[in-house]
Amino acid sequence: MIPRFSLHHGDCTAILATLPSGSVDLVVTDPPYVENFRDRQGRRIRTVGGMDWIEPAYAELFRVLKPDSFCLSFYGWPFIDRFMAAWKAAGFRPVGHLFWEKPYTSSVGYVSARHEEAFLLAKGDPARPAKPLPDVLPWEYSGNPLHPTQKAVSVIQPLVETFSQRGDLVLDPFMGSGTTGLACARLDRRFVGIELDETYHRAAERRIEDAYRRADLIHLRVAVAS
Numbered sequence: 001m002i003p004r005f006s007l008h009h010g011d012c013t014a015i016l017a018t019l020p021s022g023s024v025d026l027v028v029t030d031p032p033y034v035e036n037f038r039d040r041q042g043r044r045i046r047t048v049g050g051m052d053w054i055e056p057a058y059a060e061l062f063r064v065l066k067p068d069s070f071c072l073s074f075y076g077w078p079f080i081d082r083f084m085a086a087w088k089a090a091g092f093r094p095v096g097h098l099f100w101e102k103p104y105t106s107s108v109g110y111v112s113a114r115h116e117e118a119f120l121l122a123k124g125d126p127a128r129p130a131k132p133l134p135d136v137l138p139w140e141y142s143g144n145p146l147h148p149t150q151k152a153v154s155v156i157q158p159l160v161e162t163f164s165q166r167g168d169l170v171l172d173p174f175m176g177s178g179t180t181g182l183a184c185a186r187l188d189r190r191f192v193g194i195e196l197d198e199t200y201h202r203a204a205e206r207r208i209e210d211a212y213r214r215a216d217l218i219h220l221r222v223a224v225a226s
């Protein structure tokens with residue numbers, strides 16, 4: 001039986017190189033936005049080689065995706081030129097830009113930062129979704145209990161729901177605390193997750209195992225009741 005989820009601990013570029021070409025239906029990912037991020041509690045986000053992971057990681061993501069599929073990637077605007085060059089060099093075509101408005105300020109510099117953004121990238125020419133997602137979406141704060149930049153499941157779930165089908169294989173190579181995996185469990189998708197940091201990997205493992213167990217119980221109850 002094909003496992004419904006598999007979780008890997010390590011550098012995604014090296015682990016992706018072990019996955020077969022054309023095997024993934026959808027990538028949803030929230031990679032590091034900057035080098036050496038540290039939150040107010042002192043929790044860090046490590047990267048491999050500063051920001052030099054960008055080009056090889058997206059080249060591998062393009063390779064493992066099926067023809068005519070999507071990669072939904074958050075990104076850090078200070079590195080937009082680098083992300084865009086890497087996406088295009090890998091073969092991706094930007095086909096949408098999503099924007100989330102925060103009801104609070106997350107940092108203050110020359111402006112008070114109140115949004116998050118992601119690009120919808122196409123490999124080939126994927127079919128349009130049955131219900132296209134608005135490109136301005138509401139933001140929910142997760143409170144970051146397990147990870148310094150933890151996304152709320154309510155932010156990730158509509159992306160998985162819109163751009164994949166039940167039973168599809170969804171990949172998050174920068175899974176952090178495993179939020180994309182939770183969305184996949186709830187929506188009956190299969191999931192592959194990769195995380196470099198051991199603490200966040202362990203948190204993701206606990207959350208995702210629990211989410212698939214709960215989803216199984218719900219399906220069992222529905223089957224018994226009908």
Ligand SMILES: C[S@@+](CC[C@H](N)C(=O)[O-])C[C@H]1O[C@@H](n2cnc3c(N)ncnc32)[C@H](O)[C@@H]1O
Nearest residue numbers: 011012030147150151174176177179195196197
């Ligand atoms: C922005 S965070 C993802 C947070 C996640 N969306 C969540 O809700 O918890 C990016 C993650 O990528 C991980 N990471 C950084 N470089 C990596 C690499 N080369 N391979 C795999 N994971 C990496 C970091 O440890 C961090 O947890």
